[in-house]
Amino acid sequence: MKFFADTADIADIRDLAETGLIDGVTTNPSLIHKSGRDFIEVTKEICGIVDGPVSAEVVALDHETMMKEADKLRKIADNVCIKVPLTLDGLKTCRALTDDGTMVNVTLCFSANQALLAAKAGATFISPFVGRHDDNGFDGMQLIEDIRLIYDNYAFETEILVASVRHATHVLQAAKIGADVMTAPPKVIRGLVNHVLTDKGIEGFLKDWQSTGQSIL
Numbered sequence: 001m002k003f004f005a006d007t008a009d010i011a012d013i014r015d016l017a018e019t020g021l022i023d024g025v026t027t028n029p030s031l032i033h034k035s036g037r038d039f040i041e042v043t044k045e046i047c048g049i050v051d052g053p054v055s056a057e058v059v060a061l062d063h064e065t066m067m068k069e070a071d072k073l074r075k076i077a078d079n080v081c082i083k084v085p086l087t088l089d090g091l092k093t094c095r096a097l098t099d100d101g102t103m104v105n106v107t108l109c110f111s112a113n114q115a116l117l118a119a120k121a122g123a124t125f126i127s128p129f130v131g132r133h134d135d136n137g138f139d140g141m142q143l144i145e146d147i148r149l150i151y152d153n154y155a156f157e158t159e160i161l162v163a164s165v166r167h168a169t170h171v172l173q174a175a176k177i178g179a180d181v182m183t184a185p186p187k188v189i190r191g192l193v194n195h196v197l198t199d200k201g202i203e204g205f206l207k208d209w210q211s212t213g214q215s216i217l
Contacts, residue, residue, distance in 0.1 A: 001175045004161070004183035008035040008042055009050070012186040017049050021091070024052030026105070026127075026163070026183040028083070029059060040076060047077035053124075055105045057083035058093070066093040074102050081105050081124060086114050091121040098122035105161065110138075112146035119156040125181065130174075131164035140164075141173045148178050153180055 002023040005016050010029040016022045025046050032039050034146060043056045056076070058069040066089060070082045074097075081103035084090040094104045099123070105125040106118040110133055118126045128147060130140025147160055159180035165188055174182050 001179060002181040003189060004052070004055075004181055004185040005189060006031070006163070006165070006185050008032050008037070008046070009046055010035075010042070011185070013046055013049050016186055016189060021189065022050065022052075023181070024054060024079075024081075024183075025050055026055040026083070026161075028055075028057050028107070033160040039185055040072075043073070043080070044076050047079050050079070052079060053081040053103055053105075054079055055081045055083040055107075055125075057107065060151050061085075061087070061089060063092045063096075065097060067091070070097055070102070083127075085109050086118060091117055094118065094121040094123050098124070107163070110143070112143065112150055115147040115160075116150055116156075119151060119154075119158040123158045125161040125185075126158050127161045127163040129164035130162055131166040133164070134166075140170070141177065144174060144179055 133140035
């Protein structure tokens with residue numbers, strides 16, 4: 001499963017990129033706003049740090065303006081992936097961009113039917129929001145299972161990009177289901193390494209090593 005970092009924080013992206021753990025980045029208007037930086041400038045910088053897809057989201061709601069915004073965004077770098085909302089105009093834009101060879105991430109997916117439409121529109125990625133789905137009384141992971149089944153039934157090439165990931169259990173469940181990608185805040189990605197028994201093991205090894213009075217260097 002590929003890991004994308006869901007952030008516009010350059011320091012976090014650089015740090016994670018150095019670990020070799022992330023395969024791309026997703027951004028949205030809220031994350032750009034949080035960064036306090038210019039949208040085009042920060043997107044270009046992110047594209048220079050990671051080789052994989054960097055999702056940059058259009059903010060227009062009509063197809064014609066979406067296409068104009070997308071045309072400007074995809075000129076930033078070759079690895080820009082245009083993010084569009086799951087609306088009829090968004091799907092129309094998805095088809096046009098895909099046919100033109102541009103990666104497209106269809107976002108704000110909350111049903112398997114929506115995911116089916118995105119795949120038929122040629123989306124590179126579909127982004128179901130599991131955390132927000134859970135918040136509203138639904139089962140976010142059941143949504144991922146349903147999409148996986150439908151995509152496998154018809155051999156759709158659209159990749160399932162699990163979004164709105166809140167914790168390590170979301171990551172584990174997504175991997176078990178067979179999601180292609182998950183995007184999560186840097187804190188969640190870093191937290192995957194944590195385990196109390198790992199910490200205790202390191203503590204014990206260091207204690208024993210210190211007792212030997214030796215030094216590797």
